[in-house]
Amino acid sequence: MSAEFDFIRWLRARTPISTGVLVGPGDDCAVLQPTSRQLLVTTDLLTEGTDFILEQASARAIGRKAMGVNLSDIAAMGGRATTALVGLVLTQSGTTEQIAQELYLGLEEVANEFGVAIVGGDTNSWAGGLVVSVTVLGEALRSGPLLRSGAKLGDALFVTGPCGGSILGRHLNPRPRLREIAHLTALVPITSCIDISDGLSADLQHILDASGCGAILDADAIPIHADAYELAKQTGKTALHHALTDGEDFELLFTTSSESALKLAGEPCAIRIGTCVESGLWLRDSTGVNPLHPKGWVHAFTEPE
Numbered sequence: 251m252s253a254e255f256d257f258i259r260w261l262r263a264r265t266p267i268s269t270g271v272l273v274g275p276g277d278d279c280a281v282l283q284p285t286s287r288q289l290l291v292t293t294d295l296l297t298e299g300t301d302f303i304l305e306q307a308s309a310r311a312i313g314r315k316a317m318g319v320n321l322s323d324i325a326a327m328g329g330r331a332t333t334a335l336v337g338l339v340l341t342q343s344g345t346t347e348q349i350a351q352e353l354y355l356g357l358e359e360v361a362n363e364f365g366v367a368i369v370g371g372d373t374n375s376w377a378g379g380l381v382v383s384v385t386v387l388g389e390a391l392r393s394g395p396l397l398r399s400g401a402k403l404g405d406a407l408f409v410t411g412p413c414g415g416s417i418l419g420r421h422l423n424p425r426p427r428l429r430e431i432a433h434l435t436a437l438v439p440i441t442s443c444i445d446i447s448d449g450l451s452a453d454l455q456h457i458l459d460a461s462g463c464g465a466i467l468d469a470d471a472i473p474i475h476a477d478a479y480e481l482a483k484q485t486g487k488t489a490l491h492h493a494l495t496d497g498e499d500f501e502l503l504f505t506t507s508s509e510s511a512l513k514l515a516g517e518p519c520a521i522r523i524g525t526c527v528e529s530g531l532w533l534r535d536s537t538g539v540n541p542l543h544p545k546g547w548v549h550a551f552t553e554p555e
């Protein structure tokens with residue numbers, strides 16, 4: 251890391267003018283104009299060695315991921331992302347200006363795609379590995395923030411897209427479902443929502459724990475990503491197993507009342523996969539209804555089991 255590299259100066263030169271941003275990077279604080287909507291705030295930290303391996307993933311991909319996972323959390327709350335802050339800790343040996351810039355370009359690529367302004371940040375270096383911390387601010391859509399705790403007995407359970415096998419590459423390129431959730435909340439009241447980071451069954455369990463209910467999933471209804479079939483060839487497990495337990499799909503898992511569910515028929519980003527019941531987590535397949543253990547993935551950068 252060369253001492254001359256002034257990340258903030260570089261960042262400032264790249265920050266576009268954005269509505270709501272009265273003062274961007276370069277002053278002691280950014281100044282934002284609040285709206286009347288509730289403010290959403292989320293932060294996510296990626297560390298070299300735990301969350302990524304620089305030799306395996308490009309710096310740009312890590313930047314994209316660091317922004318994408320945060321935007322996915324805003325989507326999970328039914329929000330609109332507006333601004334972001336970036337903290338970078340570079341390695342004293344080995345992190346070149348080029349890596350830092352590539353990382354930032356990745357962050358910026360995803361931020362720009364979703365109209366998010368990077369309004370500030372800080373950079374430092376140390377003897378450890380590369381650390382990227384992103385904080386995103388957003389605002390709740392008119393329907394209000396979507397929590398994990400609102401699922402009710404009889405509610406229908408949906409996902410926004412196919413799951414499983416993200417380790418084959420999608421884990422590095424999360425597609426935050428911000429547009430989808432804006433579309434869906436305009437159609438029906440959504441009772442609970444989460445983004446799939448730990449795995450479909452594990453994240454469903456988070457909703458069930460928070461809501462105090464159970465769920466039955468229909469095995470035939472679960473959308474399985476082509477990557478899950480591909481990965482299943484390598485692991486000897488079923489593609490369904492990967493769809494249920496692999497992490498980092500970053501699709502949204504949400505519930506709505508059974509009446510509202512009818513209004514979502516034909517929506518490509520609303521695939522019904524089950525129903526909320528009194529208690530437990532169950533999988534219905536050709537053998538009947540069996541208990542399902544919510545096994546999630548701890549980490550996508552580790553080798554698949």
Ligand SMILES: [Mg+2]
Nearest residue numbers: 323326445447
């Ligand atoms: Mg989340």
